[in-house]
Amino acid sequence: MTPRVVLAAVVALAIGLVAGLALSRVGGDDLPGDDSVAAGFARDMQTHHDQAVEMSWIIYDRTDDSLVRSLAYDIARTQESQSGQMAGWLQVWGLSPTGPGKQMDWMRGLGHEHGATMTLGDDGLMPGMATQAEMTKLKGMRGKAADIYYLQMMIRHHKAGVPMAEAARDNSQNDAVETLAQSIINSQTTEVETMTTMLEERGAKPLAD
Secondary structure (H helix, E strand, O other): OOHHHHHHHHHHHHHHHHHHHHHOOOOOOOOOOOOOHHHHHHHHHHHHHHHHHHHHHHHHOOOOOHHHHHHHHHHHHHHHHHHHHHHHHHHHOOOOOOOOOOOOHHHOOOOHHHOOOOOOOOOOOOOOOOOHHHHHHHHOOOHHHHHHHHHHHHHHHHHHHHHHHHHHHHHOOOHHHHHHHHHHHHHHHHHHHHHHHHHHHOOOOOOOO
């Protein structure tokens, strides 16, 4: 990444961390426990966001398409800030960045409508996450092919993130978590629609589910 992009990333993360510290107690004095929905969401969504940020900065440096570059920049900045917020929550809650169980454990028993069927894949990755091979492939691509591959992977990534956010919104019992979760649902749903249209304009379709 260029020095300007690196600086933007650091600023976005710092702003998010401050916001997370400020909002972490919203909703009452009872802090979320280590095995709570709120803590599980904060940890897993950070991991999910961090890969989306990495993917976005990769394509930002490789695309010649101004629309793709603008979208990637917006996603990277937004999700860096949100990741910082979630890191701030965990700090104030007195919890470690990693939990006592496996990723996605916090979603067990929440009901089918909240993505209870979402589990780690055979590769150990959360739904929607790109494999290392896919990330390496993206890094080696340029031009229109890279734009299409980025959009396809980000659509898949966003579609898996929305059920996680819905589960947190409806079960976290924390106003700050519910607010951020709803924001993620809104933005990523809209971005999926935008990216699907962008793919169509480039003669491509989303990856098969």
